[in-house]
Amino acid sequence: MAFRQLIRLVWGVVGLVGISLALACGWPRYPDFSAEARAYFSAIKANDQPLKAPRTGEWRHENHEPGQTLEQYQELAITRPDSVHRTLYLLPIGHFSPLQKKVLEATRQYLQHFFQLPVTLLAAVPDTFVPKAARRRGIEGQEQLLAPYILTHRLAGKLPPDGLTLMALSSRDLYPKPEWNYVFGLASYPDRVGVTSLYRLQDTRLTAANYTRCLTRLINLSSHELGHMFSLRHCTFARCVMNGTNSLAETDGTPNRLCSECQSKLYWTCRYNNRQRLLALHTFFQSHQLKADASLASRDLKRLPAVTRP
Numbered sequence: 001m002a003f004r005q006l007i008r009l010v011w012g013v014v015g016l017v018g019i020s021l022a023l024a025c026g027w028p029r030y031p032d033f034s035a036e037a038r039a040y041f042s043a044i045k046a047n048d049q050p051l052k053a054p055r056t057g058e059w060r061h062e063n064h065e066p067g068q069t070l071e072q073y074q075e076l077a078i079t080r081p082d083s084v085h086r087t088l089y090l091l092p093i094g095h096f097s098p099l100q101k102k103v104l105e106a107t108r109q110y111l112q113h114f115f116q117l118p119v120t121l122l123a124a125v126p127d128t129f130v131p132k133a134a135r136r137r138g139i140e141g142q143e144q145l146l147a148p149y150i151l152t153h154r155l156a157g158k159l160p161p162d163g164l165t166l167m168a169l170s171s172r173d174l175y176p177k178p179e180w181n182y183v184f185g186l187a188s189y190p191d192r193v194g195v196t197s198l199y200r201l202q203d204t205r206l207t208a209a210n211y212t213r214c215l216t217r218l219i220n221l222s223s224h225e226l227g228h229m230f231s232l233r234h235c236t237f238a239r240c241v242m243n244g245t246n247s248l249a250e251t252d253g254t255p256n257r258l259c260s261e262c263q264s265k266l267y268w269t270c271r272y273n274n275r276q277r278l279l280a281l282h283t284f285f286q287s288h289q290l291k292a293d294a295s296l297a298s299r300d301l302k303r304l305p306a307v308t309r310p
């Protein structure tokens, strides 16, 4: 009896050591990933930046979310892009100046790189798209649109036949419910629709001087909201574009980079070439003078294994 117990104990220890070694080696973390993808995620994980302890008023101080691992994500019923449904649609609502149109087009290009899927910017619809009953005057006297109304009554079920997601980009401010002052954006997971506002991202008016700051905010918020539409929850693992934020200052402190955990979820759903995606994002950041994000992408590129060609 004692001998059998000893054998069981030895096997138990051997099993535990085996599992620990496997996890330390990055296996079986990504069991159905390609060898290229496993090497990519093992390499960039070292560049994940730890989150700082949240201060009063910041998102994680006020909201205690559990996070979402790749394994938890994989258990969800996620709609994958296929040969027909693979276009992300952007619908501008309201009036946009030429510079605002430029920032929308740059955002379209960015999202194409970020998700490695076609992104179409539709023709703008006027403010009357949202009826008076779903508008109000905000505390600063600004016109505001009721974001949940836009999702439920204007976007849900209106995806074009080849559409995977539909996100409105509003020139007006948004509010989520009467007791809230405003919201930057809102998304519906099951309907794969969302809305993001440009209003608060441009420091009252978009000019050549604040264009880059507005662009980095808009690509941050729109990739975040679209991330939700791909069933990504708020990230609690590292500094990441999927971190929850409570204010523009908090958004400004959030990188445009997806941490390795969130990137592995998006890759699992979209199955793109990770290196190509990173190269495209790096080029975008450089050409739009987004220096901090270009530097993060450059650090990731430097960690990638050398490409061997036959």
Ligand SMILES: [Zn+2]
Residues within 6 Å of the ligand: 224, 228, 234, 243, 244
């Ligand atoms: Zn969010």
Ligand SMILES: [Zn+2]
Residues within 6 Å of the ligand: 235, 236, 237, 238, 239, 240, 241, 242, 243, 258, 259, 260, 261, 262, 263
């Ligand atoms: Zn993350």
